[in-house]
Amino acid sequence: MFEELKKSIEQHVSLSDKEWEVCKNKFRPKRMLKRQFLLQEGDVCRDLTFVEKGALYSYTVDSKGNQHVIRFAFEGWWMANLQSFFTGNPTTLNIEVLEDSELLVLDRDNHEKLLQEISAYETYHRIILQNAYTALQQRAENALGLTAEEKYKRLLEQNPEFLNRVPLNLVASYLGVSPETLSRVRGSFNR
Amino acid sequence: MFEELKKSIEQHVSLSDKEWEVCKNKFRPKRMLKRQFLLQEGDVCRDLTFVEKGALYSYTVDSKGNQHVIRFAFEGWWMANLQSFFTGNPTTLNIEVLEDSELLVLDRDNHEKLLQEISAYETYHRIILQNAYTALQQRAENALGLTAEEKYKRLLEQNPEFLNRVPLNLVASYLGVSPETLSRVRGSFNR
DNA sequence: GATTTTGCTTGATATATATCATGAAAGTTT
DNA sequence: AAACTTTCATGATATATATCAAGCAAAATC
Numbered sequence: 466m467f468e469e470l471k472k473s474i475e476q477h478v479s480l481s482d483k484e485w486e487v488c489k490n491k492f493r494p495k496r497m498l499k500r501q502f503l504l505q506e507g508d509v510c511r512d513l514t515f516v517e518k519g520a521l522y523s524y525t526v527d528s529k530g531n532q533h534v535i536r537f538a539f540e541g542w543w544m545a546n547l548q549s550f551f552t553g554n555p556t557t558l559n560i561e562v563l564e565d566s567e568l569l570v571l572d573r574d575n576h577e578k579l580l581q582e583i584s585a586y587e588t589y590h591r592i593i594l595q596n597a598y599t600a601l602q603q604r605a606e607n608a609l610g611l612t613a614e615e616k617y618k619r620l621l622e623q624n625p626e627f628l629n630r631v632p633l634n635l636v637a638s639y640l641g642v643s644p645e646t647l648s649r650v651r652g653s654f655n656r
Numbered sequence: 657m658f659e660e661l662k663k664s665i666e667q668h669v670s671l672s673d674k675e676w677e678v679c680k681n682k683f684r685p686k687r688m689l690k691r692q693f694l695l696q697e698g699d700v701c702r703d704l705t706f707v708e709k710g711a712l713y714s715y716t717v718d719s720k721g722n723q724h725v726i727r728f729a730f731e732g733w734w735m736a737n738l739q740s741f742f743t744g745n746p747t748t749l750n751i752e753v754l755e756d757s758e759l760l761v762l763d764r765d766n767h768e769k770l771l772q773e774i775s776a777y778e779t780y781h782r783i784i785l786q787n788a789y790t791a792l793q794q795r796a797e798n799a800l801g802l803t804a805e806e807k808y809k810r811l812l813e814q815n816p817e818f819l820n821r822v823p824l825n826l827v828a829s830y831l832g833v834s835p836e837t838l839s840r841v842r843g844s845f846n847r
Numbered sequence: 848g849a850t851t852t853t854g855c856t857t858g859a860t861a862t863a864t865a866t867c868a869t870g871a872a873a874g875t876t877t
Numbered sequence: 878a879a880a881c882t883t884t885c886a887t888g889a890t891a892t893a894t895a896t897c898a899a900g901c902a903a904a905a906t907c
Contacts, residue, residue: 525797533801535793548790551783587778592742594785599739601792602726606716608799609832610724613864632884641800643865648886804894823854834895839856852905861896868889875882 466494469517469541470569477592478585488583491575495568503544503568504560510549512570516542519566520630523558524638534639536604537563537631543593563631613642617650657685660708660732661760668783669776679774682766686759694735694759695751701740703761707733710757711821714749715829725830727795728754728822734784754822804833808841 467489474480480488492515497503503521504510514521521544523535535558538544549556550573571579579586607619620627620640627636637647658680665671671679683706688694694712695701705712712735714726726749729735740747741764762770770777798810811818811831818827828838 527801531801533797535797547786548793551786591782591785594782594789595738595742598785598789598792601789601796602739605792605796605799606724606726608796610718610722610829634884638801644885645866645887646864649864652886825854835855836857836896837894840894843856848907850905850907852903854901854903856901857899859896859898862893863895864891864893866889866891869887871884871886873882873884875880877878877880 466517466567467492467569470515473515473541474586474589478589480583480585484583484585488579488586491579492569492571495570497562497566497568499562499565501562502559503562504546504556504558506557506559507555508549509553510546510556510558512572513543513545513550513576514538514560515569515571516540516544517567517569519568520563521560521566521568522563522631522635523560525557526559532638533641534635537627537635537639539626539630543597563635608641613640613646614650614653616640616642617647657708657758658683658760661706664706664732665777665780669780671774671776675774675776679770679777682770683760683762686761688753688757688759690753690756692753693750694753695737695747695749697748697750698746699740700744701737701747701749703763704734704736704741704767705729705751706760706762707731707735708758708760710759711754712751712757712759713754713822713826714751716748717750723829724832725826728818728826728830730817730821734788754826799832804831804837805841805844807831807833808838 516538518540521538525533544560546556546558607616633647634644637644694705707729709731712729715723717723735751737747737749798807824838825835828835
């Protein structure tokens with residue numbers, strides 16, 4: 466149940482067995498089924514969520530009712546609305562379960578405790594944040610000034626796994642193009 | 657010379673006078689003139705840069721030679737390519753001076769020392785990262801699925817100061833629209 | 848003070864992409 | 878197995894935006 470988390474942490478820092486025990490016990494396992502909501506617009510984001518198994522995605526709904534996918538999270542990825550988590554303000558984000566999932570959730574108290582008690586955890590958290598930031602920057606760059614075809618090509622290079630696990634209409638929303646356009650781009654691209 | 661930095665830190669955490677002295681001495685002041693490069697594609701980003709006075713902007717150049725503005729930084733803002741700074745890999749980013757500037761630069765060694773020596777600095781750094789992350793997320797959301805007019809409106813709401821201090825062709829690049837389109841949107845909007 | 852450059856606007860045209868509409872295949876539920 | 882839903886593809890049309898082109902005022906440079 467904690468394999469992915471351990472793997473993720475050890476990729477970046479080293480923990481003693483004892484520290485790992487302390488760490489692990491702060492998380493609460495949670496199973497969720499496809500289509501369930503981990504977070505809904507208007508809620509406060511109380512937890513950082515780590516995906517042990519399965520897949521999640523986050524999205525906003527704009528004033529015209531259009532859905533905009535913000536990101537996906539698979540095994541070994543974190544998901545949360547950081548702004549809401551850290552400020553306690555209600556979120557504008559929805560987080561929904563894409564595949565039946567096993568999650569590990571960490572509430573703010575326990576997160577703060579870990580930051581204080583285990584300095585390697587603090588380092589790990591910082592690295593994760595930095596990586597999330599650079600990934601998001603990459604994404605913002607890709608969203609701007611690229612044609613639909615270029616966006617698709619970049620996705621193939623940078624996140625090909627999305628195309629296997631995520632319905633194309635969600636991928637289209639993630640790229641900021643219509644499902645029809647994505648379908649056509651793929652069609653012409655595969656020939 | 658250190659007023660803005662002090663203000664920025666004290667907005668988020670409190671430092672003793674002694675800690676502030678330690679902190680302050682790790683930074684190196686640097687003056688730069690308009691059009692100078694703080695960082696060029698292919699370089700490694702060696703410093704975190706804090707803007708005491710003036711303005712910077714970062715951008716990438718794509719394979720067709722088009723410039724894409726990533727972000728701006730004014731007084732009280734940080735600027736760096738985090739990926740390059742933390743990994744030591746060469747950057748694909750250019751950082752250029754938009755207005756004659758007074759900067760405070762912090763190299764990686766000194767940054768690491770501060771993280772270790774002053775726990776409040778670590779907290780400050782984390783909060784800054786979190787804020788940068790949420791701002792970037794907001795930006796990615798705005799870049800996707802909004803019309804040119806909506807992007808302009810959001811900019812007016814969220815960063816009206818950009819429009820006073822930044823040439824419109826750079827704002828257009830930042831928004832991912834052509835300068836002509838931005839000009840037209842502004843024209844019709846002001847009537 | 849003259850000349851060049853920069854920043855911005857406006858018009859005409861081209862083009863990428865959204866939208867609307869339909870259908871078919873694959874997956875779910877009853 | 879039948880009925881329904883989801884997912885994806887494709888065609889026709891509409892539209893937002895890019896591109897090309899010209900011009901002008903203010904600022905910068907000589």
